[in-house]
Amino acid sequence: MTMGEVHVYRDLGRSFSEWFDNVLEAAEVYDYGRYPAKGMGVWLPYGFKIRENVIRIIRELLNSTGHEEILLPLLIPEGILRKESEHIRGFEDQVYWVTHGGLEPLDVKLALRPTSETSLTYLESFWIKSYKQLPKKYYQIVSIFRYETKATRPMTRVREVTTFKEAHTVHEDFIDCERQVLEAVEIYSKLFDYLGIPYIISKRPEWDKFAGAIYTIAFDTLLPDGRALQIGTVHNLGQTFTKVFEVRIQKRDESIDYAWQTSYGISERVIASVIAIHGDRRGLVLPFSIAPIQIVIIPLFTADAYNDVISYSHMLYEMLRNNGFRVHEDLRNELRPGEKYYYWELKGVPLRIEVGIREVSNKYVTLFRRDTYERTRVGLNELIEVVKKISVEYDENLRNRAWSAFKSRIARFNNLEDAREYLNSSRGVVELPWCGRHECGIKMSELVDADTLGTPLNLSMDEVSNAKCVVCGSNANTLMRLAKKH
């Protein structure tokens, strides 16, 4: 695949993942597969800018809620990573180990961080002494490493996760951890809403929680092939790590206790979701808020009107830029206008302005919307106003469109057969009545041939009042969500 060739598999009902791989490369977002180590990709300049714009939003959301950004070392000494036994059991198979420095073997093996609960809690044992310092909310945006043995996939299943935002908080008691979990859920909801990514929030089942957590809450979205993609997790860690690393604090009542913690993380899967969910047969469709270029101007030259068209185009460029828009003027001679349209549609630029001699003479522009393919005439005097209006509508439209597709793919059933058939036809997520017992959950997953995502938060008892567990037939007290995972 080279630039400019996006296959329209999504329309032809062919492989979504082939479309995804192609669009990442053709739109010059992310080079995957050329790098000579499995599961590692390269952020290209255009993709880097998308990533930067997403990170900017994440930082704003976290900074405005009292989170402080820090940066910890990548390498974690073996003794620190192994200190909490449940945690290392969960990660043992996935950790990369540095064993040599230069030509010498190291005295102590060093792990590439798979996540930073252990090293940070070790440091917190020096830093945090009193309830007066709490709650304390740290975060960092770093690479994490997981030796993924399954088939790797660009951005969504990689061995180096290059955009891991991990937050780690410390609290005086369990109740404040609960409050923090809700705050984290709210922050992530805002982020996904901002980017127009639809999601369901589930409490992961016991057998699928984070290694060391009391419980894990997860956000899942759906890819166009009906597979669920986990895009965020929030963990109530209790005192698991503070006990082993001895983070003791003086409490308000002057007693000494171990501190309490939560942690929560998101990765470049957020960016992958934006691309996968909003994209179409022509390529990327980027939200206005994160598009590196929000408006592209294409001058349509004719031999006799070259100067008029180009000065009109420059004037539009200046006007839009001065109004705070990220605008680009495509002046390349070697491409015809149609090729330029194709190029910028592939790159997901939300608005295109076409200007030829008719536009110049009549003082208007022809405005094309990437999301709806609508072409309208806009008078020069009202251009800024119209663009401002569209900039808001645009992201709303993407969000509404994505949510309505998403909702149509979530179904409740009262029996295993219908659920199994639904999932086998790639429809999305099923919700089935469940008694809550571990063995029924595991069995449900086997019988439906799908993964358990967990139970809805705040489910009203009315919703399952007459339902029976689809596995054992006893009274259900919740719903289990299942899907085929990406």
Place this chain on the structure above:
Amino acid sequence: MTMGEVHVYRDLGRSFSEWFDNVLEAAEVYDYGRYPAKGMGVWLPYGFKIRENVIRIIRELLNSTGHEEILLPLLIPEGILRKESEHIRGFEDQVYWVTHGGLEPLDVKLALRPTSETSLTYLESFWIKSYKQLPKKYYQIVSIFRYETKATRPMTRVREVTTFKEAHTVHEDFIDCERQVLEAVEIYSKLFDYLGIPYIISKRPEWDKFAGAIYTIAFDTLLPDGRALQIGTVHNLGQTFTKVFEVRIQKRDESIDYAWQTSYGISERVIASVIAIHGDRRGLVLPFSIAPIQIVIIPLFTADAYNDVISYSHMLYEMLRNNGFRVHEDLRNELRPGEKYYYWELKGVPLRIEVGIREVSNKYVTLFRRDTYERTRVGLNELIEVVKKISVEYDENLRNRAWSAFKSRIARFNNLEDAREYLNSSRGVVELPWCGRHECGIKMSELVDADTLGTPLNLSMDEVSNAKCVVCGSNANTLMRLAKKH
């Protein structure tokens, strides 16, 4: 050391490095030494913000000169890193190797990047085909790893360099590489000027150039103890890497040739220099442009005027913030004003505004400058204007002060004895006439008991017309700079 205890060693003529270590910790910039792996430190929230502000300037300088930010994987397969033999010889002793994934040994060992010439050039062999794409300027801001066996030091000699900005460019011919080297020198000069870091620019001697380069140009500054610190390097790489990785391009004349490259890098030593050079016995002195807090307001409460003082303070806060300043209001009850002064001076906040009942009644503020310790009265009406004026003067003052101290520490001698004595008294850099021969350069270093920094760029021949090489006595054709390196 805990927060609030900075020892005034710098005034007592005692160890600069002890002062430096203490100030990093006391001002909560960087936690070094607690992390349980040698040569690795933690950026604390306050330090992270300083780092972020410096990175923002670097990005602006690079983006505005056509550099594009990318992100490459951290891990480099052994075969790629070893492909260019001179390069791997230079780095072999310093590379960390990942040998295991989970419990399994890896088929191919993976290096933690010591620098990215090899992996990027490998990718460029796919990406770059024609002169039409050139010059191409990439950069990334990442961690690099060097298994440093000498004594490690916080920020200045670490095993994980967490703020490595590496730029890599591709060109059609050698001449364009030469132009790029000058551009890079100009960019780094602007950065250091902006931050008030004085420097000399030297062409490193053959025996100290980057492994794989035709030549290396380096920026050195001086620390308060008279030791030289390398703060930036620029390499003309010629075709060293493009030949082994076969980056072939079609040239303007339609012939096919290997492309040409440069690379250049700076690290968190830039931040270390800002701290080391501008700091004083009270702690940090941060340039206005990168201070996380530029102005701190300290309300001086008295029992009967609490409300008046606090509302005046709030008003000042809003006014300064609305004018674009990074301002903080210190409302803590548990500290006395003097303790607050001490705290924010330690943190290097450029301006302090003190407001008590007298200030409120007479509509002025008391303004304290961290760099000069001057306290002045400023009328409320002229406050914004005065602060704007000082914000420019402040950084100029730091820069001028630093440059004049720096210049006074560079001396030319015509004999080895004076040079040796000068350096043994911690005075800085010496420049000695040199014939240019390798063996004389090496011998000079031994006889003076110092490191060779290299030769000045653009030295006029007049300056050495009658001089004799201090080692062999033959005619000198340049000057060799020597210093004790940090």
